[in-house]
């Protein structure tokens with residue numbers, strides 16, 4: 001089966017410093033992939049390479065068997081800061097989404113915006129950070145992509161909104177064949193929804209594979225938090241939510 005994302009010795013260097021180095025991995029279709037790693041690990045760099053917004057310094061990345069740019073209509077992407085057109089209203093964003101995307105689901109987009117209580121007339125520049133993230137996520141989901149790439153999608157959402165968003169995502173994955181790659185520092189979020197894990201540290205892939213397989217290779221009773229921390233070679237953190 002063609003990999004959704006296939007990276008071979010993929011690397012990206014900024015001003016002489018490798019942000020991502022010798023990354024080789026292949027993500028099979030139909031998974032919800034969690035991408036974890038400490039700040040500066042190279043997660044955003046990897047995601048931007050995968051969607052074709054960055055060009056590799058070395059190696060290759062292929063999406064659905066071809067260069068990322070050739071699959072752009074099949075990819076939904078939300079960057080870390082959930083960018084939006086500040087002067088356009090919520091309604092105008094939905095109109096633009098419908099114009100630009102042949103697979104646009106306007107019933108879903110309008111329904112989600114209504115359910116979230118976003119004012120159709122409000123300009124994106126006047127939305128809160130969390131509301132803007134919700135708008136960006138709605139646009140990405142309504143595109144009905146084959147691959148959804150989300151860079152810390154829930155970072156600015158309050159706990160309730162975060163849970164609703166993860167439920168929305170799980171529902172979208174269950175309703176149709178879609179692969180998802182999402183980065184997050186919240187292992188508890190990844191535990192809820194992901195079945196595949198990639199751990200990055202220092203610009204290198206430390207582990208990649210099905211979570212069930214990664215856990216099976218460890219001591220019985222190891223949870224995802226312990227697994228991630230063990231892969232990163234760190235002690236268990238004290239606190240209510242483990243971050244990576």
Ligand SMILES: Nc1ncnc2c1ncn2[C@@H]1O[C@H](COP(=O)(O)OP(=O)(O)OP(=O)(O)O)[C@@H](O)[C@H]1O
Pocket residue numbers: 014015018019037038039040041042043044045046
């Ligand atoms: N445009 C850039 N110019 C120079 N260095 C960059 C640039 N973008 C990222 N870097 C560097 O590359 C490394 C990886 O950054 P990246 O944003 O991919 O990490 P990340 O894992 O997404 O981090 P975070 O969890 O903090 O968002 C970091 O050391 C960062 O400083």
